[in-house]
Amino acid sequence: MEIGETQPPVAKRATLTPKALIHQKYGDKACYKIEEVQEAVQNGCPGLAIRQQCRSLFRCFLELPEFSVTSETFSKKKDAEQSAAKMALEKLGIQPTTNKLTMQETWDELVARLSYLFTNEFLSTSHPLIGHFRVAVQREGDFYGFVPVSVIAAYDVKLNNLCKFINQKAETNPPLSIALILKAARLSSSICTSEGKLWIWKQNPLSPEIIHSDLKESIQIKAMRIPCSMEKPVETLTLNVSSKEYYLDVIAQKLGVGDCSQVIISRTVSKASSEMRLYFSAPKDLYLTSDSSLEVLSNMKETVNSQSLFNARAHYFSGQNIYGDALLATVGYTWKSTDLFHEDVSLATYYRMLICRVPDGNYKLSREAIVAAELPTAFTTRSNWRGSFPRELLCMFCRQHRLSEPIFSTEKINPSEPPLEISKNCQKLKLSESTSETEHANRGTGDANDGELRGQGTFKYEVRILSKEQDVIIECSSEDSYRRHSDAYQSVALKVLTWLNKYFKELDMPIEKLSCFGVDYGIRVNPQILSGVFALCPFVHNVQQTSVFRKCSSLGASVSAGDSNPKESVVPLFNIEGPDTGMSPSSGSLTCISYSISLVRGMEYIGEPLESKDEFEFEIGAGAINQQLETCVTQMSLDQSARFTTELPSRDLILGASGESAEALSLQTLQGCFLEYSVKVLRVTEPLEDRMEQALFSPPLSKQRVEYAVRLINESHATTLVDFGCGSGSLLDSLLEHPTALEKIVGVDISWKSLCRAAKILHSKLSMDSDPKVQSKRISSAILYDGSITDFDARLFGFDIGTCLEVIEHMEEDQASLFGDVVLSSFCPQILIVSTPNYEYNPILQRGTSPNKEDDLEEKTQSLPFKFRNHDHKFEWTREQFNSWASNLASRYNYSVEFDGVGGSPGVEPGFASQIAVFRKNTIQADCLRDGKAAGHYEVLWEWTSNTSRSAL
Numbered sequence: 001m002e003i004g005e006t007q008p009p010v011a012k013r014a015t016l017t018p019k020a021l022i023h024q025k026y027g028d029k030a031c032y033k034i035e036e037v038q039e040a041v042q043n044g045c046p047g048l049a050i051r052q053q054c055r056s057l058f059r060c061f062l063e064l065p066e067f068s069v070t071s072e073t074f075s076k077k078k079d080a081e082q083s084a085a086k087m088a089l090e091k092l093g094i095q096p097t098t099n100k101l102t103m104q105e106t107w108d109e110l111v112a113r114l115s116y117l118f119t120n121e122f123l124s125t126s127h128p129l130i131g132h133f134r135v136a137v138q139r140e141g142d143f144y145g146f147v148p149v150s151v152i153a154a155y156d157v158k159l160n161n162l163c164k165f166i167n168q169k170a171e172t173n174p175p176l177s178i179a180l181i182l183k184a185a186r187l188s189s190s191i192c193t194s195e196g197k198l199w200i201w202k203q204n205p206l207s208p209e210i211i212h213s214d215l216k217e218s219i220q221i222k223a224m225r226i227p228c229s230m231e232k233p234v235e236t237l238t239l240n241v242s243s244k245e246y247y248l249d250v251i252a253q254k255l256g257v258g259d260c261s262q263v264i265i266s267r268t269v270s271k272a273s274s275e276m277r278l279y280f281s282a283p284k285d286l287y288l289t290s291d292s293s294l295e296v297l298s299n300m301k302e303t304v305n306s307q308s309l310f311n312a313r314a315h316y317f318s319g320q321n322i323y324g325d326a327l328l329a330t331v332g333y334t335w336k337s338t339d340l341f342h343e344d345v346s347l348a349t350y351y352r353m354l355i356c357r358v359p360d361g362n363y364k365l366s367r368e369a370i371v372a373a374e375l376p377t378a379f380t381t382r383s384n385w386r387g388s389f390p391r392e393l394l395c396m397f398c399r400q401h402r403l404s405e406p407i408f409s410t411e412k413i414n415p416s417e418p419p420l421e422i423s424k425n426c427q428k429l430k431l432s433e434s435t436s437e438t439e440h441a442n443r444g445t446g447d448a449n450d451g452e453l454r455g456q457g458t459f460k461y462e463v464r465i466l467s468k469e470q471d472v473i474i475e476c477s478s479e480d481s482y483r484r485h486s487d488a489y490q491s492v493a494l495k496v497l498t499w500l501n502k503y504f505k506e507l508d509m510p511i512e513k514l515s516c517f518g519v520d521y522g523i524r525v526n527p528q529i530l531s532g533v534f535a536l537c538p539f540v541h542n543v544q545q546t547s548v549f550r551k552c553s554s555l556g557a558s559v560s561a562g563d564s565n566p567k568e569s570v571v572p573l574f575n576i577e578g579p580d581t582g583m584s585p586s587s588g589s590l591t592c593i594s595y596s597i598s599l600v601r602g603m604e605y606i607g608e609p610l611e612s613k614d615e616f617e618f619e620i621g622a623g624a625i626n627q628q629l630e631t632c633v634t635q636m637s638l639d640q641s642a643r644f645t646t647e648l649p650s651r652d653l654i655l656g657a658s659g660e661s662a663e664a665l666s667l668q669t670l671q672g673c674f675l676e677y678s679v680k681v682l683r684v685t686e687p688l689e690d691r692m693e694q695a696l697f698s699p700p701l702s703k704q705r706v707e708y709a710v711r712l713i714n715e716s717h718a719t720t721l722v723d724f725g726c727g728s729g730s731l732l733d734s735l736l737e738h739p740t741a742l743e744k745i746v747g748v749d750i751s752w753k754s755l756c757r758a759a760k761i762l763h764s765k766l767s768m769d770s771d772p773k774v775q776s777k778r779i780s781s782a783i784l785y786d787g788s789i790t791d792f793d794a795r796l797f798g799f800d801i802g803t804c805l806e807v808i809e810h811m812e813e814d815q816a817s818l819f820g821d822v823v824l825s826s827f828c829p830q831i832l833i834v835s836t837p838n839y840e841y842n843p844i845l846q847r848g849t850s851p852n853k854e855d856d857l858e859e860k861t862q863s864l865p866f867k868f869r870n871h872d873h874k875f876e877w878t879r880e881q882f883n884s885w886a887s888n889l890a891s892r893y894n895y896s897v898e899f900d901g902v903g904g905s906p907g908v909e910p911g912f913a914s915q916i917a918v919f920r921k922n923t924i925q926a927d928c929l930r931d932g933k934a935a936g937h938y939e940v941l942w943e944w945t946s947n948t949s950r951s952a953l
Helices: 018-029 077-092 103-116 129-138 149-155 157-166 174-185 247-255 291-298 312-318 347-356 361-366 390-400 485-504 511-520 527-533 627-633 651-657 659-664 688-696 701-716 730-735 752-767 813-827 839-847 854-861 879-892
Strands: 031-040 054-063 068-070 191-193 199-202 219-226 235-241 263-265 276-281 326-332 341-343 407-413 435-438 458-466 472-477 523-525 575-577 590-601 611-619 641-646 674-685 720-724 744-749 781-786 801-805 831-837 895-902 914-921 939-945 949-951
Touching: 018 077, 031 077, 054 077, 068 077, 103 157, 103 174, 129 149, 149 157, 149 174, 149 199, 149 263, 157 174, 174 191, 174 199, 174 263, 219 247, 219 341, 219 347, 235 247, 235 326, 247 263, 247 276, 247 326, 276 312, 312 326, 347 361, 347 651, 347 659, 361 390, 390 458, 390 485, 407 485, 458 485, 472 485, 472 527, 485 523, 511 523, 511 527, 590 627, 627 641, 627 674, 627 752, 651 659, 688 701, 688 839, 701 730, 701 801, 701 831, 701 895, 701 914, 720 730, 720 813, 730 744, 730 752, 744 752, 752 781, 752 939, 801 813, 813 879, 831 839, 831 895, 879 895, 879 914
Parallel strands: 720 744, 720 801, 744 781, 801 831
Antiparallel strands: 031 054, 054 068, 191 199, 219 235, 219 326, 263 276, 276 326, 326 341, 407 435, 407 458, 458 472, 472 523, 575 641, 590 611, 590 674, 641 674, 781 939, 831 914, 895 914, 939 949
16 A cells, blocks of 8 residues: 655755854854763662762853853753853844745855855864865965865765755765855855866965874775676775875876866765765866756756766765766764874675665674574564664664654553453454554663553554655554553564565565555555665665575485475485483574584685674574574584585675675685584573463473373373474473373474474484383384374374364464364364463463462453463463364364363463363264365375384485
């Protein structure tokens, strides 16, 4: 759905600050004096013997020829100065004007500002232009005192703003700014220009006081050449600046122009405090300043003779129109020092700048894991998140692409007024009314306001991203409600970033498709503006988010990654070293690993490791690392190590991660190479759900569920069992530790990663040599199938017992209902055990208390809704919802059903922590297959018998 277009607001002139108005009237006659004031911090305990903490505040005394004023105290010196100036203006009866300047007044301001830059008063300041003026007076011959106009245009913000007010296109068109400044210079009586050249100088010689040599020795600066032709590669070069040279002269030589006045300087690139800029050659006839010439420059991108002159890659970095080859360098004069500031720009720096402009790039850089890290797919908890938070990442992305800061607004939902209603047919919590409030983007990502809001309701957030012209580009609102502000706005920010990641993989999609693409993800977009903002992206870089596995080096298994469909992905078996400690990563657990990623060709390593981390922590199942690495880690246990190889990701990621060795990695060097991963599991912290359960229950709920199932298995004398949604095989593994009559066990799951882990565990236990009396030797057959439990396979028809423990809540609610239909109508087990969380128990788990008093419980449940126990849960049912679902199933398919549970006490509110339904077939049927239903076939992933074992991998 498209967002209605809005007219961009009229650009407003910057209002002069009170201090600037005082300076305009009094100049150096206004004297500001700052006094520091120590203020004690009140701690509510007077009379303590220990010294109380103090904080520094500042008060300003402003002395003017007519009178003086004293400001209040402020935490910042500049605020105190502005306050004093404001008080002085009030005494003078001067009101700051907010009226727009006329075009003539703007030109007058531009001429006045330009003239001021060449006065002795300005030369006594610490402005970055002073360094260039010093070089100007050191020149001999015809260039004595000459300053390039491009320097004036690039380094003075006030001049830039005035040029933008005259013509808004000057913001993105540096040659136009230069032409406007040249025209203003010719209107000034104190400044001179030359015909056909881009020099500017003072009519009277500059003051000799600024003569000072700041370059004490020759320096070498690494820079990047960015050709305007997309066919030519970006390459490194060195700027050799001697002690007597002007660094712009060296850049002019590299660009092949006559003198440095023909070099145009872009605004800063990357960080605002950096001196990283782009340098390129001035177009012909730029010195002409007639109105017709200015019109040509205003539309230069459209009228340039050859489109090949437009430098798309340089434009992508700066947001300004760059023509011809450009140099990217970090060099120049700053406010902080009189010395020439310089830093090297390497090939790795260039590619890191590319990476950070991709939606997930800043997350990769914040984790210092360009190859391994991925933007997580879900914001679970602040304690589980690692790296920059989603809101911060979204703000950085907007700044990188010259967009306005995101605007967040919140809707508060109070569960007590009106009362909470729980739908019987849907897992969603319904509230009949809501209130709204707005929160702007300048709030931090902390939880400062959460304390006062906690327990007062839940929140939903909406975020809007606007262009610089204030057109709405993207709107997104959260579907779920949250009890904390931070969870709400972090989640909606992550939702936008996730969608942008998907959009960046298909930037060239047609506009008509773009609207539908947004709706599919709950995003409302303005297609025309969105496609215009990122129009150059596909031509500038090719950061692919997926990579294709090659055969695993240790086992030769064919593997692939980047496909969300497990049916079409082949999962590797990794060469894992070390004994299985039994403590393995599971979904939701925080896992800490050490890893190293190296370039290899055949058996030979190429250079230093691309990337390595001694400790890297992430949440399993949140998509925080690339798929192949997580697949490996989920098959390992604590203290185990593994090694595997993959095909190369995009060249951008490799060169961004390679650091100093990037220059040596040419395209030819990378051909035939692979990545080799070496990984070790250092720590595993159990998922929050498990920690909550273990804190309140002994033994833990997971163990209680297994013991419950074992008891029923023994009572039923079952010999065959199928575990629907077996995951990593925790139940099947546990059954091997208990005495049962089971002879055949089967697990079914749709996750290849989990099944691989289950195969490893079961194979280890069933194949080991042991006493023949050991219970596990009763098992004569064990099979793991890859398949959906909503699909029927005739090989699993009529088993003695089926289990589905804590599985259905990970499915969509309609899929859970479909599973119930299929399992009772087609699989027809004699007994089926289904367990699922009781949503009404969540307040107790998440408050960390036990229900000792009914009054306490009633108070706790008033603050519903609470979070689901696991971020992967699609729903969690109340007892009423679960009983209704199970009872309807039983009546339809001739089963009886009994309700029970573990964790908690029967008859005590709010019931069991895990609620259980036990279905029993009423009559023995020869065939209960539904008419017309074809028997599907699961894929055998692993099979074991008492004589032999085989694997489909």
